[in-house]
Amino acid sequence: MSIQLTTAEQLARCRADFRMGVGVVLCDGASQWIVASAETLSAPRFDGLRALGDLEIAITNWRAVTLSTWANDGDIARIFVPNDQGLDWVRSMADPSDDLRRPMLGPFQHVYDGDAQAHRLALSICKSAHLLPAAVVVRVTGQEACGLHSVDLQTIKEADAVLGAQLAHISTARVPLKYSKDARVHVFRPQDGGEEHYAIEIGNPSRAEPVLxxxxxxxxxxDLIGSLKCDCGPQLDAALKNIAEDGAGVLLYMNQEGRGIGLANKMRAYALQDQGFDTVEANHRLGFEDDERNFLLGAEILRLMGFDAVRLMTNNPAKVDSMNTAGIAVSERVPLKAGHNHLNADYLATKAAKSGHLL
Structure with a gap:
């Protein structure tokens, strides 16, 4: 067995480097790029990258639309960082928090030369690290990148597939709950060292028939501090109660906060909502898709636990589609309506109108 890092492990290391504000080298034969998170890059490192060559910033299509420009490489935009602009300009390109008070004014100089695969991978790493999806990129030659972690682009056919690491079952213990004394918590860990996910199993659900x-x-x-901006806490409570009353079932608790963008970005989205944008619009202004979650991880957990069919408690058709696509048959969609209040009425209306939730 090789002791070398797998591609998924290399990308996990890149994710950690991005969060620390450290650059990463992406290689394609003789071509090399140093890429770094626009959010976490320090001023001295920014100046160090600028000394190596012309800087570019890569942003997503949604962020480009917000900045009144366009994605010149399909789903992303590559924009030249002007020589008279510094790190503050880069961060304003990435962060929409001050867009209304001090909007970024173009025209921006787009970059068309060369391939955008390094830029696209850098944005995928930003997202998986729960950072703003914006990356600083500089093409280098020779030994300028010596000492930084390197990833060979030729080993990566599809970044999203690699970033979705497989899960392993780690541990199980009995945890009596208020709705059922007969409950067990299972912990699953991605093989790339990412965030763990949990399964709460109540009773002894049969593996031979669809599990609630x-x-x-x-x-x-x-879930934890009783926010009235969403219906998540009441839904969690209602789901556990329904499973207990049914006699057996499984609740999967996935660490995909804020529709997969992380808690820090979720708070950024909340701040944008206070400026008058709805949930989807806020995500787009940040540069994210409507929903960045990977529901296939839930299907993998169910499969590891021995289930191949479910009665799925959800109002979200995308979860049903993901389960079926992953080979976990959804025999019934069980509606789960809880937590409606006057403070989250607009939030729920947006979920129904723009995300297709059946409310």
Missing amino acids: SRLHSACFTG
């Missing part, structure tokens, strides 16, 4: 299940994404604000 809920695919629940972590929500610090709703």
Whole structure:
């Protein structure tokens, strides 16, 4: 067995480097790029990159639309960083928090030369690291990148597939709950060292028939501190109660906070909502898709637990589609309506109108 890092492990290391503000080298034969997160890059490192050559910033299509420009490479935009602009300009390109008070004014100089695969991978790493999806990129030659972690682009056919690491079952213990004393918590860990996910199994559900299940994404604000901006906490409570009353089932608790963008970006989205944007619009202004979660991880957990069919408690058709696509048959969609209040009425209306939730 090789002791070398797998591609998924290399990308996990890149994710950690991005969060620390450290650059990473992406290689394609003789071509090399140093890429770094626009959010975490320090001023001295920014100046160091600028000394190596012309700087570019890569942003997503949604962020480009917000800046009244366009994605010149399909789903991303590559924009030249003007020589008279510094790190503050780069961060303003990445962060929409001050867009209304001090909008970024173009025209921006787009970059068309060369391939955009390094830029696209850098944005994928930003997203998986729960950072703003914006990356600083500089093409280098020779030994300028010596000492930084390197990833060979030729080993990466599809970044999204690599970033979705496989899960392993780590541990199980009995945890009596208020709705059922007969409950066990299972912990699953991605093989790339990413965030762990959990399964709460109540009773002794049969593996030979569809199991009553809920695919629940972590929500610090709703699940833990009782936020009234969403319906997550009441849905979690109602799902556990329904499973207990049914006699057996599984609740999957996935660490995919804020529709997969992380808690820091979720708070950024909340701040944008206070400026008058809805949930989807806020995500787009940040540069994210409507929903960045990977529901296939839930299907993998169910498969590892021995299930191949579910009665899925959800109002989200995308979860049903993901389960079926992953080979976990959804025999029934069980509606789960809880937590409606006057403070989240607009939020729920947006989920129904723009995300197709059946409310």
